[in-house]
Amino acid sequence: MHSAIPSPTLTPRGAIALPPEVYRADGLDGSRPGLPSGFARLDAELPGGGWLLGGLNEILVELPGALEWRLLTPLLSNRRDRPVLLIAPPHLPHLPGLSSGPLLLIQPQTPQLRLWALEQAIRSGDGGAVLAWLPEIRDARPEQIRRLQAHALASHVPIFVFRPQAAAAQSSAAPLRVQLRAREPWQIEAHIHKRRGPAHEGWLALDATPTQLEPLLTPRMRTARLPQRTVHHVVARAPSLAGH
C-alpha cells in the first residue's frame, strides 16, 4: 500500500506543485510581493523582494532616531502622494531634510495610548506608511505585538515598528525583524533576525548616504572611519580629517 505512494524525497525537486502559501525551508516565501526597499542587496534577502505588506516590519535599532530615515528614504520617496503617519517619533522630523510625502505627527503621552493610536492607524489602512516607535522594551509585550500583527494582516500599507535592540531576545509575532547598526559613516548594516525563509547569517552593508549630504562629500570624507577604540586618537585625528 505504502510503496504505491511516491515519497516526496524521491521525486526530483519542484515536481510537487506546492500551494502558493507554502514555501520550501531553504527558499524565501515569495507568495506575497513586497515593496522594494531601494537597496538591491537587502531586497535579495527579503521574502517577496522587499518590505512586507500585510504584516509588521519590526526594525530593531540601537538608539532610536539614528538610522531610520536612511533606511526608509528610498521607499518613502516612491510613495510621496500619500501622507505618512509618525507615531511617537524620538525627535521632531525636519521637513526640509526629508523627501517623503506629507508627514503627520502623532505624539500620545503614555505607552498605552501609543499602542492604541498605532492599532487605530493599522486598522484604518489609509495613508502612505505607518512608522511607530516603541523605544522601551516594556512598551509592548509579545501579546500586544501579536494583536497589532493580527490587525496588520488585512492592511495594504507598509507598517514599521522601531523597537530596541534588546527586544531581539523576546519572541515577536512580526513576520519580518531586521536589526540595524552603523559602523561606518556612509553605510548602514542590516541583519535579518527573522523572515519567512532560512536563517540569515552576518550583516548586509547597505550604502546609505543621506541625500542632503551627497553634494558636500569629498573623496577623502567618503573614506573617513572611526578609529578603533582609543579615545586619544579621536582627539588627535579629528581636526586633520576635517581638513584643517
Place this chain on the structure above:
Amino acid sequence: MWWLALQASPAIEGPACAWLALRFSPRVARLEEAVVLEAGASLRLFGGPERLVKTLQASAAEAGLALRISPWAESSLAALACLRTGALTPDLDALPLTALSAVAAHQPMLERLGCRKLGDVRRLPRPALARRFGPALLRALDQAYGRTPEAHSWLELPEHFEARLELPFRIEQAPDLHHHAESLLRQLCAWLAARHAGVQGFSLGWAYDAMRPRDSAASGELCLHTAEATRDFAHLSRLLAEHLARTELQAPAGEIKLTAEGISPRHEFSASLLVDALDGKPREALGLLLERLSVRLGPECVRSATLKEDHRLDAMQAWTAWPPAKGRPATTRPPPGPQPSWLLDPPLRLQTRQEQPIHHGPLLRITGPHRVESGWWQDGQQRDYYLFFGAACGLLWVYHERLNADEQGWFLHGVFA
C-alpha cells in the same frame, strides 16, 4: 406606478425613515405604521428598481438604520400589505385578510363567509359587499388593486434640523447619554441623506433636571466639529462617544437636543468599475482616523507641518495642530546647505572632552564649519554647524556657539538619520 413600503426594524420613533426615503423621491407619505414611497419618476436616475433598493439599503446602513422593504407594488396599500405579511411578490389575491386594515376589521364575519384570502373577498359580488360592510372596505380593495386612485398627503423635509428627546429616566453620567443621542443622530443622518448633504458640526445640548444644585447651570452643551462634511453615522457616533467620555454632567439630565451646524453639499464619489479596486481600499479614511485620534489624545498631539522660508534651522517649519488652517501653502525655496532629517527641539547640550563633543561614545568630525548667521531681528543666531559621526548615534548635525564672553558650547541640533 412603483410603490415601496418601508419600516425600520426594530421600529424606531421619529421621522428618520421618511427622511431617508425623501432622498429618492418627493412622493413619500406615512401610511399607518409604515412609510410609503412612489419612485416611478426617479427610477432611471437611480439605475432601475433593483439598484434603487440597494442604494436605499446602503444609505440606511450609513445612517445607522436597518430597513424592512416591501417588493415593488402597483399601489401603496399593496406595498404595505406585502410588508406586513413579508410576501416576496405583490400577489394580492394570495395574501391573508390581515394584510389590509380595512379588511382585517371585518375578518371574523368574512371568515364565516368562507373567505381566507384577499382574492376570496375580491370575488364576492360588489353591491352586496358594499351594502353589508360599508363603502370603506370596497374602497380599500379597489385602491389596493389599483382600480381607484389613492390620495396621500406628501411629507416634506424641514428646512432646519433640530431634534429633541425627553429621556425615559434621569441620567447622571455623560457617557450614558450616548445611547439616547444615537437615535437623534440617526435622524440627523437621514435628514442629511434627503438633503444630499453632509454636516461639518453638530451640538448636543442637555437640560438639567429641575432638582439640581443651586450653583449649576440650567443646561449644558457639547459642540463637535468634523474636518470634512460627512453623514456617516458610525463615525459621528464614535466621535460623540469620545467627547462624551471626557464630559462631566453637573446634575442629572432630563432632556437632550441635537442641532446641526454647517450643512454643506457632499461630494458623491462614483463607484469603481473594477471589482478588484475595492480590495486595497482603506477601511477608514485618514481624515476620520486623525479626527478620532485628536479627540482622544488632545489636539496638540496630532500635528502637521508647513514650511517657512528661513535660514535658521529651528524656524524652517511650523508644526501646528491638525487639520491645518485652510489656505494656499506658501511656496518656499529650499534652504541652502544640507538639512538633517531629525531636529532636536530644544537643542541638546553635549558634554565635551578636551574641547571636543562626545555623545554615546567618541565622535568623528567629518565636515564643517557651516556658518549660519541670521535672525538679528529676533534672537540673533551665530552658529557654526559641523557634521559628526558616532557609531551608536549615526550622523549628527552639531553646532558650536559662543554663549557669553568666556563660555562656548557644543549643541546637538539635528540627526541625518
